[in-house]
Amino acid sequence: MKSIMIKCQLVILAAAVCLFFFQTNSYASQKRIKIHGAVEEPLNLTLKEIQAMSEFHINAVSILKEKQNKADKEKLIEVADYGGVLLRDILEKAGMKYKRKWEPAVFIRVKGIKDEEVIFSFGEIFYSSIGRSTLLTYRKDGKLIGSSNGCPGLIVSNDIRNGRRIKAVTEIIVERVDIKMKVYEERKKNILQPSTSYLELIDKKSGNTQKVTFEDLTGLPELQIHDKVQIGDCEGFHGVYSYEGVTLRSFLEKQQFVSQPYFYDRYVAVHSENGFCATFSIGELFNSKLGNNIVMAYKKDGKMLAPDEGFLMMVAGEDNTGGRSVKRISNIIIF
Ligand SMILES: Nc1nc2c(c(=O)[nH]1)N[C@H]1C(S)=C(S)[C@@H](COP(=O)(O)O)O[C@H]1N2
Numbered sequence: 001m002k003s004i005m006i007k008c009q010l011v012i013l014a015a016a017v018c019l020f021f022f023q024t025n026s027y028a029s030q031k032r033i034k035i036h037g038a039v040e041e042p043l044n045l046t047l048k049e050i051q052a053m054s055e056f057h058i059n060a061v062s063i064l065k066e067k068q069n070k071a072d073k074e075k076l077i078e079v080a081d082y083g084g085v086l087l088r089d090i091l092e093k094a095g096m097k098y099k100r101k102w103e104p105a106v107f108i109r110v111k112g113i114k115d116e117e118v119i120f121s122f123g124e125i126f127y128s129s130i131g132r133s134t135l136l137t138y139r140k141d142g143k144l145i146g147s148s149n150g151c152p153g154l155i156v157s158n159d160i161r162n163g164r165r166i167k168a169v170t171e172i173i174v175e176r177v178d179i180k181m182k183v184y185e186e187r188k189k190n191i192l193q194p195s196t197s198y199l200e201l202i203d204k205k206s207g208n209t210q211k212v213t214f215e216d217l218t219g220l221p222e223l224q225i226h227d228k229v230q231i232g233d234c235e236g237f238h239g240v241y242s243y244e245g246v247t248l249r250s251f252l253e254k255q256q257f258v259s260q261p262y263f264y265d266r267y268v269a270v271h272s273e274n275g276f277c278a279t280f281s282i283g284e285l286f287n288s289k290l291g292n293n294i295v296m297a298y299k300k301d302g303k304m305l306a307p308d309e310g311f312l313m314m315v316a317g318e319d320n321t322g323g324r325s326v327k328r329i330s331n332i333i334i335f
């Protein structure tokens with residue numbers, strides 16, 4: 001009796017396994033990529049539909065091996081020409097749900113086979129030139145690339161090493177950091193929070209928390225951003241300023257909150273007391289040719305910041321809009 005039951009169970013199990021493979025295979029043969037989350041219209045595009053979009057080329061993309069340790073030797077994997085569709089263009093096709101001051105806190109998860117995931121910040125894709133360097137690729141050196149599923153690959157030509165390269169991209173998810181944005185309601189009520197002389201640094205995974213004051217920045221190399229155009233879609237043109245500060249990267253390293261190997265499925269959210277928030281991906285901070293570009297500034301035009309700017313404010317030097325220049329930084333959270 002017992003053995004019959006076991007046999008029955010085995011037959012059912014085998015049938016379930018067959019059904020599972022049949023389903024995943026038929027799904028795979030369609031090679032689809034799903035775009036969903038905080039978008040206006042979720043999409044489920046076939047590779048053919050992606051190939052029908054306007055093709056973008058990035059030539060001579062050099063790919064270095066990701067390092068596990070600072071001491072690891074640099075290894076060049078290849079230099080190749082790529083064709084595909086910009087991640088930005090696919091996101092625009094779906095339409096971004098969050099607008100205006102809600103927008104800089106958005107981030108994008110890109111998933112490949114084997115549960116690989118990399119994160120991009122809204123700002124790097126839509127405000128900085130990384131958006132023109134991030135490609136869902138299906139063509140290499142002029143020839144179509146084969147793929148087991150989804151779109152054959154993701155490349156970021158502005159990245160230095162290959163940590164954010166994934167294969168068989170099947171899913172893109174748009175999300176916003178879960179931090180309440182109170183700016184508009186506080187403005188209506190004419191509330192102006194006093195700025196603090198410290199900020200809180202939090203690692204959400206380890207629970208590690210540090211209170212950081214101006215003194216904690218001593219010893220970090222000072223960086224200048226010349227001619228930062230201060231302009232915003234909702235705030236207008238405010239002028240061109242120079243800033244002095246330290247890079248967010250060197251700060252996070254010094255506080256020992258981020259070190260190699262880098263986890264590109266993580267990101268940093270910087271916000272002020274009123275919940276105004278911007279995201280920065282680990283990739284753009286630690287693996288980008290624009291790595292020296294994201295600065296926590298304490299001086300503007302040679303003078304310490306004004307009270308409404310706090311003791312520190314973010315300056316993303318290359319961004320074409322002021323959306324990520326968080327003033328009065330009160331929290332830096334690594335998700
Ligand atoms: N703390 C805080 N920082 C903020 C904002 C905000 O509402 N609160 N607005 C952002 C937006 S949307 C823009 S466009 C710029 C405007 O900066 P500016 O006033 O210097 O032009 O600041 C950014 N920094």
Ligand SMILES: [Mo]
Pocket residue numbers: 100101232233234235322323
């Ligand atoms: Mo803005």
